[in-house]
Amino acid sequence: MTMATAILALIVIINGIFAFKLVQDLRKNKSELKKEPGSNIFLSISSAVIFFFSTFGVSDFAISTILYRKKKLVSDKKLPGTLNAQCVIPVAVMALAYISVIEVSPVTLIVCIVAQIIGAYIGPRFVVKLDPKVIRRFISVGLLVATAFILAGKFNLVPSGGTATALTGGKLVTAAVALFIFGALNNIGIGSYALTMATIYALGMNPAVAFPIMMGACTFSVPVGSMEFIKFGEYGRKITLFASTFGVIGVLVAVYLVKGLDVSMIQWVVAAILLYSGLSMLINELKSSSKKEENEQLAAAK
Incomplete structure (x- = not known):
């Protein structure tokens, strides 16, 4: 059995356990499930669209x-x-599809996945001491800078990207440290997708390689925590049911499109996602700070 096959098998096993727990809970709480809000048509369409873009x-x-x-x-x-x-x-399907269709070194993939899982596990004891607002602003600016470099490369102003599917030596260590940090940052609400894309691009790899790495990391770390939410009933059953079915349809359509894109087109996709992520994060933080200042001024006036 190759390492890639072993990874795929572990994804199936871990997410299979989650699926079993989910079905058990849904069957046990049929009456509560039927009472939850949201039309079937709306949830079907929204789930497919959400996970189409997530892919x-x-x-x-x-x-x-x-x-x-x-x-x-x-x-x-x-x-x-x-x-x-x-x-x-849906993320499990993404990981299975991307790891199967996009060439990436098994060693690089495993190192990055393990690094992010460890970061997500031990990271909270460190990130809780940090100011999330400062981190988000710093990261948003970093994403915008990364976008600028990608666009500069597309217009031949600077050397553009790379085609490597494996990392070794210092670059592999750099990737592991970065993914460890991204895993830790997940605990304060900072997603790792855009950050992973920027890192993979900066290290000279094929931009497409970011997809199996970031989906692979998530598909190992998310199910464990989600089973706890199921255990205590602290989740929307109806939403999860529809996302677990119709969301997969959106994933499969998107994976097919990504598979058919060349590296140049994926670079444009990565640039658009980084630009969106950086701007939205920065704008949200600025709005939040502005609202806080207004509230403080009102409180002081009283």
Whole structure:
């Protein structure tokens, strides 16, 4: 058995256990499931769309949070569990598909996945001491700078990207350290998709390699926490059910499109995602700070 095959087998086993727990809970709580808000048609379409874009690296957490709050489909208390549980099966399909169709060194893939899992596990004891706002602003600027470099390369202003499918030596260590940090940052709500894309690009790898790496890391770390949400019933059952079925359809369509894109087109996709991620993060932080200052001024005036 090759390392790639072993990784695929582990993905199936871990996510199979999650699926078993999910089905058990859904069958046990049929009455509660039927009472949850959201039309079947709406959830079918939205799930497919959300995970279509997620397959390209656009955060399903961000899109889902905005959509579910606006439609009042789930309470804020159950939102974290819903965001995690709904993405487990679609992300597993992404990982299986990308690892199967996109060439990447098994050693590079395993090192990056393990580094991010370790970061997600031991990271909280460190990141809780940091100011999330400062980190988000720093990262948003970094993503915009990364976008500028990619665009400069596309217009032949600087050397552009690379074609490597494996990392060795110092570059592999750099990638491991970066993915460890990204795993830790997940605990304060900073997604790793855009950061992983920027890192892979900066290290001279084929931009497409970012997809199996970032999906592979998530598909090992998310199911474990999601099973705890299921255990305590702290998630939206109806949303998760539809996302686990119709979300997969969106994933398969997107994977087919990514597989058919050449490196040049993927570079444009990566640039667009980094630009979107950097701007949205920066704008949200600036709005949050502005609102906080207004509240403080009002409180002082009283």
